[in-house]
Amino acid sequence: MIATRDAYGEALAELGGENDKIVVLDADLSGSTKTGVFAKKFPNRFFNMGIAEANMVGTAAGLAAVGKVPFLSTFAIFAAGRGWEQIRQSVAYPKANVKIVATHGGVTVGEDGGSHQSVEDVAIMRAIPNMTVIVPADGEETKGAIRAAAAYKGPVYVRLGRNKVPSVFPAGHKFEIGKGVVVVPGTDLTFITTGLMTAAAVTAAEKLKAEGISARVLHIGTIKPLDKEVVLQAAEETGAIVTAEEHSVVGGLGGAVAEFLAETCPTLMKRVGVYDRFGTSGKSDELLKYFGLNAETLIEEAREIVSRKK
Amino acid sequence: MKEKIADLEEKARRLRVAIVKTLHKSQSGHTGGSLSAIDMVCALYFHKMRHNPADPAWDGRDRFVLSKGHAAPALYVTLAECGYFPAEDLMMLRRLGSHLQGHPDSKGTPGVDVCTGSLGQGLSMANGMALGLKLDGKENRVYAVLGDGELQEGQIWEAAMAAAHYKSDNLCALIDSNGLQIDGDVSKVMNVSSISDKFKAFGWNVIEIDGHDMRQIVDALDQAEAHKGAPTAIVAKTVKGKGVHLFENKASYHGVTPNDDELPEALRCLGCCD
Numbered sequence: 001m002i003a004t005r006d007a008y009g010e011a012l013a014e015l016g017g018e019n020d021k022i023v024v025l026d027a028d029l030s031g032s033t034k035t036g037v038f039a040k041k042f043p044n045r046f047f048n049m050g051i052a053e054a055n056m057v058g059t060a061a062g063l064a065a066v067g068k069v070p071f072l073s074t075f076a077i078f079a080a081g082r083g084w085e086q087i088r089q090s091v092a093y094p095k096a097n098v099k100i101v102a103t104h105g106g107v108t109v110g111e112d113g114g115s116h117q118s119v120e121d122v123a124i125m126r127a128i129p130n131m132t133v134i135v136p137a138d139g140e141e142t143k144g145a146i147r148a149a150a151a152y153k154g155p156v157y158v159r160l161g162r163n164k165v166p167s168v169f170p171a172g173h174k175f176e177i178g179k180g181v182v183v184v185p186g187t188d189l190t191f192i193t194t195g196l197m198t199a200a201a202v203t204a205a206e207k208l209k210a211e212g213i214s215a216r217v218l219h220i221g222t223i224k225p226l227d228k229e230v231v232l233q234a235a236e237e238t239g240a241i242v243t244a245e246e247h248s249v250v251g252g253l254g255g256a257v258a259e260f261l262a263e264t265c266p267t268l269m270k271r272v273g274v275y276d277r278f279g280t281s282g283k284s285d286e287l288l289k290y291f292g293l294n295a296e297t298l299i300e301e302a303r304e305i306v307s308r309k310k
Numbered sequence: 311m312k313e314k315i316a317d318l319e320e321k322a323r324r325l326r327v328a329i330v331k332t333l334h335k336s337q338s339g340h341t342g343g344s345l346s347a348i349d350m351v352c353a354l355y356f357h358k359m360r361h362n363p364a365d366p367a368w369d370g371r372d373r374f375v376l377s378k379g380h381a382a383p384a385l386y387v388t389l390a391e392c393g394y395f396p397a398e399d400l401m402m403l404r405r406l407g408s409h410l411q412g413h414p415d416s417k418g419t420p421g422v423d424v425c426t427g428s429l430g431q432g433l434s435m436a437n438g439m440a441l442g443l444k445l446d447g448k449e450n451r452v453y454a455v456l457g458d459g460e461l462q463e464g465q466i467w468e469a470a471m472a473a474a475h476y477k478s479d480n481l482c483a484l485i486d487s488n489g490l491q492i493d494g495d496v497s498k499v500m501n502v503s504s505i506s507d508k509f510k511a512f513g514w515n516v517i518e519i520d521g522h523d524m525r526q527i528v529d530a531l532d533q534a535e536a537h538k539g540a541p542t543a544i545v546a547k548t549v550k551g552k553g554v555h556l557f558e559n560k561a562s563y564h565g566v567t568p569n570d571d572e573l574p575e576a577l578r579c580l581g582c583c584d
């Protein structure tokens with residue numbers, strides 16, 4: 001168990017030693033986003049921009065324009081929300097080589113409440129042309145994703161969480177932008193999941209096995225570009241899809257999969273996520289339960305969708 | 311020096327003619343703000359900035375950000391005059407398939423480094439460039455032209471704060487203060503004065519000039535380069551539509567182009583006989 005933001009801090013500090021073009025910007029949250037680890041190691045390549053996210057995005061675009069590889073971080077709600085138009089105009093439109101690594105995505109921010117719980121960021125980042133959107137499942141995948149983002153030339157949005165999450169991938173797991181990974185094979189339905197919901201789907205698949213339901217778990221680390229090949233394969237081979245994400249069901253992974261399958265291979269589908277609501281204060285485990293973002297919900301939805309297949 | 315100034319003045323006159331002809335041809339674009347900024351853009355490209363039209367990506371170049379991106383015609387005619395692309399391209403301004411987009415687009419136009427047009431974002435990008443160049447120990451400078459109406463965007467002041475905080479003395483902002491925006495007088499829509507006091511309060515070196523007096527522009531750019539420890543803002547009093555009485559000081563000429571009837575008179579004002 002490790003928080004994806006902690007893995008980010010480690011990966012960033014490591015990469016900083018390998019590539020001196022990497023610079024990091026933060027908006028007064030370097031302790032929380034873990035960019036502080038980089039700041040300590042490479043103080044001259046770290047810019048604290050204060051509580052001014054729009055300017056931070058523009059500054060990163062300028063740094064990229066003179067050949068730097070800027071990573072900028074703050075909470076997802078401020079990065080993607082407050083910085084949206086700046087990201088669209090100054091970063092994505094010119095294909096600037098800027099990496100936006102947003103932490104504290106989703107409802108597991110917890111007690112801070114609805115104001116801080118970003119359940120729309122994947123949808124609004126996904127709508128921007130040229131933007132790559134990544135939501136890692138665990139710490140190991142985060143490290144790979146940060147490495148891949150640094151090597152990729154162009155705008156990337158990586159969404160991370162606050163809390164420790166269970167491991168899904170073994171140490172040394174290779175992350176490839178745009179590639180989905182079948183974590184558990186199965187034939188009756190497919191859980192297409194991202195972020196911390198992949199671990200929940202693995203648990204659900206194990207329990208369903210005992211009931212005689214064979215559930216495939218397809219982890220989508222890159223929501224955009226979507227790995228259409230594995231999604232289509234899942235639809236054709238299992239005939240039923242349950243998507244799951246710690247995000248609104250509007251426009252996130254579920255939306256991306258539904259849009260694609262509706263035009264290529266209409267399939268029985270159910271989206272697990274936050275149903276067009278704002279977050280609320282509470283402990284993160286309580287909130288996951290409150291919003292139905294857990295293995296129990298996935299099991300119920302799996303049973304239901306498999307029964308509809310018949 | 312006198313010759314140099316006269317030469318720049320003549321260049322600026324010719325660039326004004328090019329702006330008017332280009333906008334007449336396109337029948338879409340921003341006349342007033344292009345004519346108010348052109349003297350400064352001219353001084354930058356033909357006097358101050360290190361750049362190489364034969365190699366737009368030359369590492370040793372100074373950087374330019376047209377934060378008030380709607381003045382794109384002023385930048386395009388200047389880049390064409392420098393030789394970044396053929397002058398004939400200007401006739402394709404804002405047309406489908408043209409590399410001359412309605413607002414500057416770094417992906418298509420040689421000599422354009424960043425995309426601008428959504429107001430308020432250019433100074434942040436300029437400061438990012440300045441920080442990056444300094445980090446590499448380079449002496450290259452970054453120039454950004456902003457509008458006075460644009461200063462109503464809060465991001466400008468975030469950027470002003472950051473540039474002073476990081477002592478970006480390789481950054482120079484030129485404020486094209488023509489006093490007008492789409493809905494009318496800047497002072498009536500949302501008063502931004504005193505621009506100089508605001509930049510001073512944020513820790514900038516401030517120089518006030520007449521933005522159409524070539525000698526003052528050149529002197530201010532030289533002073534800005536010599537100033538160490540803080541970025542410089544050149545607050546330039548300008549006239550929207552400068553040079554063509556039909557367009558001067560008219561908010562209605564913000565996004566309007568010369569029509570067939572106005573063209574001959576506009577060119578006559580600019581001493582153009584062809």
